[in-house]
Amino acid sequence: MARMKFICDAERCIECNGCVTACKSEHDVPWGVNRRRVVTLNDGIPGERSISVACMHCSDAPCMAVCPVNCFYRTDEGVVLHDKDVCIGCGYCSYACPFGAPQFPSSGTFGLRGKMDKCTFCAGGPEANGSEAEFEKYGRNRLAEGKLPICAEMCSTKALLGGDGDVVADIFRNRVLQRGKGAEVWGWGTAYGSKQAGQPPPGVKS
């Protein structure tokens, strides 16, 4: 299996925020924390585009590089996860992330930052798969249930694709060929190191 990846098709996203709602509902995400959100570029100008943004589970994740307590880890499926028992809430990952994915609950006393929270690709955390402890800290572990991220599965226009990188890239490639435009994928190069969906990074043979 290839690495798990997200693709957001800006030609299709209608800014309905269904992905945001599905994510918050599925994982019981607290107020003030949005693991996923929809960003609109050139809002109000003809030709505006919307994209759904969350942790992209980067190939060379900058959050992992800057974490002073080494709380991040990458699974065999390429999903970047973190251990909330190790996180100290310093916020370095928030500064390093090009997608603004790390979120911090502000429920602590005197504005104290809590443990970092972010999209898990619906893969939970280090606790036992599907356990109550895992749900309390990270939300549902849909991958361990044989399912895909709820945001992608719930997307009404199928703008957001999530799953095996090769499969979602194939779906997107076919779509672009059918419509004859909109091959650009926002964030793909930043997250996975190649310019186009499904294309290997420069110098790497597929």
Place this chain on the structure above:
Amino acid sequence: MMRVALLIFSVTSAFALSACGDKPQSAGGVKGDIAPYQGADNRFAAPGWKAGDKTSWERALKVRTQNTQNEYPRTATK
């Protein structure tokens, strides 16, 4: 003289060995994680694959991706 030497030796030894009492600073790092194909400890698993069988899990996810995220096979004229 012997007493002074013994005193100096004791103080030096205590100073030199002080680091040995440090607690290991290995609290950082991540605990192990269980691979998703091992299945979840609940009753919400999707059908079509067997917990612990990586190949069947991967195949089920690929089929699910096509079924839930690719509308072209469904809308294609037959």
